Every structure is written in structure tokens, then in C-alpha cells.
Amino acid sequence: MLELLLFIAGCAVMVFGAVGIIRFPDVYTRLHASTKCDTGGALSILLALTAYTGITLTSIKILTIAVLIFLLNPVVSHALARTAHKRGIKPDKITVVDMYARDYP
Amino acid sequence: MSKMHFYLRERIDKIKAKVETELKYEKSLTKTQKIVLTCSVLSLYWIILSSSFEFFSVLIGLVVSLGISIFAYELFTKDIRSRGHLIEKILSFSLIYIPELIFIYLFRLIEANVNVAKHVIFMDIKPGIVKIKTDLRSDTGVTALANLITLTPGTLTVDVKETLEGNTLYVHWIDVKTFSSERAGDIIKGGLDKWLERIFW
Known part of the structure; x- marks a missing residue:
């Protein structure tokens, strides 16, 4: 029961992330959508697989994959956002404040 | 003079x-x-x-x-x-600190996921890059804090700059609630800052 619940929640979060990548206006907000996919969706799907297999060495390996996603995902999205800002890609018009461009133009 | x-x-x-x-x-x-x-x-x-x-x-x-x-x-x-x-440090780390982090982080994660799903459906976003200050000084501590902020859906660390008073994080926030640095720090960091200060300096 728990694994089914986690699996459905993970799939729903993945669908919302995919819709967000299409609907959001600029690079930074789209990065939000893709980051949300990995943390909410992939982690809960992996936890559902762990709950399905029970406590074995396989489930510990799946948890290791979850820990690696937990470490690598923010590094990649941070690198993408910083490089986009350094290359001069402006945020969208609906952005209310950009203190980074004000401090380091 | x-x-x-x-x-x-x-x-x-x-x-x-x-x-x-x-x-x-x-x-x-x-x-x-x-x-x-x-x-x-x-x-x-x-x-x-x-x-x-x-x-x-x-x-x-x-x-x-x-x-x-x-x-x-x-x-x-x-x-x-x-x-x-x-x-003693390893025991307290595995028995107290990690469950505490999971407890703090799980509720923030669920709440933030629901919030971003709401933003995707209704498109009522108000994005912006705000800056927050932190008391952590070491490289590993600031990296861990920036990673945890990025992992929370709705906030994304763009850059870290070192100043005299401490490190400054520039965070892209999908729904800007306040422009003030301290209040934004309270909302974005929550208890993560205090938690990390016990392990890294």
C-alpha cells in the first residue's frame, strides 16, 4: 500500500515537472521545474522501489542511488543557472527583483 | 573627520x-x-x-x-x-542529527512540492533573485547549505560570494514574498542553517 502511494505521488510530481518545463517563461523558472522532478519525483519513486523489495542488499543499493541523486542534482542545476547568468541571459519581464545583476553587473 | x-x-x-x-x-x-x-x-x-x-x-x-x-x-x-x-560524534550524528534533518526537511519538501504544482497550474509566479546572508564560513558548510536550498523546490542558488561579514548567497526564488535580506533568509533557510552549524564551521 505504501509503495503504491509513493509511486503514484512520484509520477504525479514528474508530470507536473514536465508540464512546468513547457509552461514557465525563462531559463531559471524552467530549472525550478526540472529540479522539482528529481527531488520530489525520483526520490519518492526510488523509495517506493525500496519499500517494494524490502530490506535486502538491493534496496540498500537503490538507497545509494537516491543519495547520489540528492548530492548531484543541486550541483548541476546551480552550474546551469550560474552559467546562464554569466553568459548574459536575462530573466523574463515578470521578474520582480534581480539583486545579483545589480551587485555584480 | x-x-x-x-x-x-x-x-x-x-x-x-x-x-x-x-x-x-x-x-x-x-x-x-x-x-x-x-x-x-x-x-x-x-x-x-x-x-x-x-x-x-x-x-x-x-x-x-x-x-x-x-x-x-x-x-x-x-x-x-x-x-x-x-x-560520540558519529553516534550522535547517526542517531540524533540525521533523523532531525529528515524530520525538518520532509515537511518542507512536501509543502514546497504542493506549492510548485500550484504555480505550474495557475502560473501565479513572481520570480526574482534575492540575497541572503549566512554565518557559515567553511567551504563544505556553505556548499551543503546551498545544496539543501537548491533541493527545496521553489528556491535555486545562483551564486555564492564571500564578504567580510560572512558568505552571501544569491537565491532565485519563484515566489518572492519579501525583499528584505533577513526575513528572506528566515523563510528560505528555516532551521537548516542552525543544523549545519553543529557539524561544519
Whole structure:
């Protein structure tokens, strides 16, 4: 029961992330959508697989994959956002404040 | 002239306070503790990856990770705060700190996921890059804080700059609630800052 619940929640979060990548206006907000996919969706799907297999060495390996996603995902999205800002890609018009461009133009 | 003088005195007091805190936190783990910590983490990872408890396999893993940790012990354990014995620290880390982090983080994660799903459906976003200050000084501590902020859906760390008062994080926030640096820090960081300060300096 728990694994089914986690699996459905993970799939729903993945669908919302995919819709967000299409609907959001600029690079930074789209990065939000893709980051949300990995943390909410992939982690809960992996936890559902762990709950399905029970406590074995396989489930510990799946948890290791979850820990690696937990470490690598923010590094990649941070690198993408910083490089986009350094290359001069402006945020969208609906952005209310950009203190980074004000401090380091 | 006198105004300039007071300004300079204030600045010098700030630098003195910073030097004192850095001297207080200078005490880190000893070399043996660093080697043992790195070696145990590496051999645990080897056992999980190889997934066999045979004597020969575990022995090879132990020897190789000891060899690696003699050369590379500074890499991961440089910024860990030394307080109490190492075994006590590991026990409190695995029994108190990690469940506390999971407890703090899980509710933030669920709430943020629901919020971003709402933003995707209704498109009522108000994005912006705000800056927040943190008291963490070491590289590993700031990296961990930036990673945890990025992992929370709705906030994304763009850059980290080091200033005299501490490190400044520039965070892209999908729904800007306040422009003030302190209140934005309270909302974005929550309890993560205080939690990380107990491990890294």
C-alpha cells in the first residue's frame, strides 16, 4: 500500500515537472521545474522501489542511488543557472527583483 | 573627520570579532581521526557496491580504502567541527542529527512540492533573485547549505560570494514574498542553517 502511494505521488510530481518545463517563461523558472522532478519525483519513486523489495542488499543499493541523486542534482542545476547568468541571459519581464545583476553587473 | 574615525573603529571591531571566531573554530579533528573517518566511509561504500561479505573481498576493500585515505584524508574532513570524542560524534550524528534533518526537511519538501504544482497550474509566479546572508564560513558548510536550498523546490542558488561579514548567497526564488535580506533568509533557510552549524564551521 505504501509503495503504491509513493509511486503514484512520484509520477504525479514528474508530470507536473514536465508540464512546468513547457509552461514557465525563462531559463531559471524552467530549472525550478526540472529540479522539482528529481527531488520530489525520483526520490519518492526510488523509495517506493525500496519499500517494494524490502530490506535486502538491493534496496540498500537503490538507497545509494537516491543519495547520489540528492548530492548531484543541486550541483548541476546551480552550474546551469550560474552559467546562464554569466553568459548574459536575462530573466523574463515578470521578474520582480534581480539583486545579483545589480551587485555584480 | 570624527565620523570617519568612528567608522574605522567599527570596522576594526568587526575584523577583530571575525578573527576571534576563526581562532575559536580553528581546532579541527586530529590526523588519525580524519584517516579513520575517511577509511570507514570508503570501506562501507565498497561493501555496499560489491554486496558480498566474504572475508577476502572485505579485506581488499579495507586495505585499498586505507591506502586512499592516507593520501586523501584532508579532502572531505577538513571542515568538520571537533567537539567531543569521534565515536560520540558519529553516534550522535547517526542517531540524533540525521533523523532531525529528515524530520525538518520532509515537511518542507512536501509543502514546497504542493506549492510548485500550484504555480505550474495557475502560473501565479513572481520570480526574482534575492540575497541572503549566512554565518557559515567553511567551504563544505556553505556548499551543503546551498545544496539543501537548491533541493527545496521553489528556491535555486545562483551564486555564492564571500564578504567580510560572512558568505552571501544569491537565491532565485519563484515566489518572492519579501525583499528584505533577513526575513528572506528566515523563510528560505528555516532551521537548516542552525543544523549545519553543529557539524561544519
